[in-house]
Amino acid sequence: MIEIRALSKQFGQFHALKSIDLTIARGTVFGFVGPNGAGKSTTMSILATLMAPTSGTAKVGGYDVTEHPKEVRKLIGYMPDFFGVYDQFKAIEYLHFYAASYGIPKSERDQLIPQLLELVNLTDKKNAYVDTLSRGMKQRLCLARSLVHDPELLILDEPASGLDPRARIEMREILKELKTMGKTIIISSHILPELAEMVDEIGVIEHGEMVAQGNVQDIQNRLRVKRILVIRTEGREQEAEDYIREHPHVKRVSRDDRGIHVHFGGHDEEQADLLHGMIQHGFRLISFSEAQTNLEDVFLEITRGGGGTE
Numbered sequence: 001m002i003e004i005r006a007l008s009k010q011f012g013q014f015h016a017l018k019s020i021d022l023t024i025a026r027g028t029v030f031g032f033v034g035p036n037g038a039g040k041s042t043t044m045s046i047l048a049t050l051m052a053p054t055s056g057t058a059k060v061g062g063y064d065v066t067e068h069p070k071e072v073r074k075l076i077g078y079m080p081d082f083f084g085v086y087d088q089f090k091a092i093e094y095l096h097f098y099a100a101s102y103g104i105p106k107s108e109r110d111q112l113i114p115q116l117l118e119l120v121n122l123t124d125k126k127n128a129y130v131d132t133l134s135r136g137m138k139q140r141l142c143l144a145r146s147l148v149h150d151p152e153l154l155i156l157d158e159p160a161s162g163l164d165p166r167a168r169i170e171m172r173e174i175l176k177e178l179k180t181m182g183k184t185i186i187i188s189s190h191i192l193p194e195l196a197e198m199v200d201e202i203g204v205i206e207h208g209e210m211v212a213q214g215n216v217q218d219i220q221n222r223l224r225v226k227r228i229l230v231i232r233t234e235g236r237e238q239e240a241e242d243y244i245r246e247h248p249h250v251k252r253v254s255r256d257d258r259g260i261h262v263h264f265g266g267h268d269e270e271q272a273d274l275l276h277g278m279i280q281h282g283f284r285l286i287s288f289s290e291a292q293t294n295l296e297d298v299f300l301e302i303t304r305g306g307g308g309t310e
């Protein structure tokens with residue numbers, strides 16, 4: 001769906017993108033991660049045909065963004081990080097306005113727009129003026145706007161920024177639904193855990209360069225990011241803690257009422273060895289799991305010392 005080759009963008013003497021390569025298959029949800037100023041919005045604007053690259057190529061659905069921008073625009077729905085909404089419109093009028101600008105006839109719009117409002121949970125706000133909507137609701141309205149022409153690819157620039165946790169969860173649920181509808185989605189964020197649950201792949205960008213790309217698990221393994229394991233045993237906690245501490249790949253151990261927290265430097269195989277060893281030593285395990293902080297660890301590991309601007 002997306003093929004980017006040696007893509008570069010300069011603003012005067014400043015190199016915002018330095019020969020980026022990126023391939024995203026149809027149906028993938030791709031998380032584009034990097035600190036502020038890394039080049040995410042620049043890449044997305046180029047894909048959205050709003051900015052010309054200095055060199056290199058970007059293709060969407062096989063169409064080059066500079067040679068065939070009209071074809072590309074039919075395929076994409078773009079949600080920028082800063083959006084303008086027309087406050088004097090009601091939510092429903094706003095969507096009619098955008099759908100009409102895509103040339104969708106009134107009869108079709110009358111069917112489509114209630115469906116879109118339903119998808120983004122704004123049905124009961126359809127007659128509310130846009131300026132009375134909360135930030136989360138405006139964000140969802142913009143998402144609905146980007147869907148009016150049923151695009152195959154969604155380019156979402158920080159769709160969850162500035163949202164409270166509940167609004168973020170709502171946004172995440174909508175994106176899950178869009179994934180099941182078969183959309184390809186590229187979504188940026190500088191907040192990793194926000195993406196963790198919904199992306200198939202991540203690309204990490206820093207100072208205009210892709211520093212890592214692939215399946216989240218592969219990237220973790222490749223970078224040997226330490227895992228944090230949480231282990232609970234039925235009784236013999238102190239003994240278990242002492243046993244774990246002796247394992248060659250264990251870096252640090254601590255214990256609280258949620259269990260034994262283990263900073264683990266090994267890969268899957270060594271982790272399986274630890275589990276096997278504990279069972280062989282007769283520890284009764286209630287749970288043995290990886291803590292959910294992994295993606296954050298990956299990010300810090302990759303961008304460590306890189307001097308993100310935030």
Ligand SMILES: Nc1ncnc2c1ncn2[C@@H]1O[C@H](COP(=O)(O)OP(=O)(O)OP(=O)(O)O)[C@@H](O)[C@H]1O
Pocket residue numbers: 011014016034035036037038039040041042043081190
């Ligand atoms: N029109 C412009 N003129 C000059 N410099 C620009 C322009 N647009 C972006 N830049 C610079 O290019 C770099 C990349 O910006 P970009 O907006 O792509 O970053 P980002 O990863 O999206 O960050 P954020 O999370 O803050 O949106 C930044 O250093 C930015 O200041």
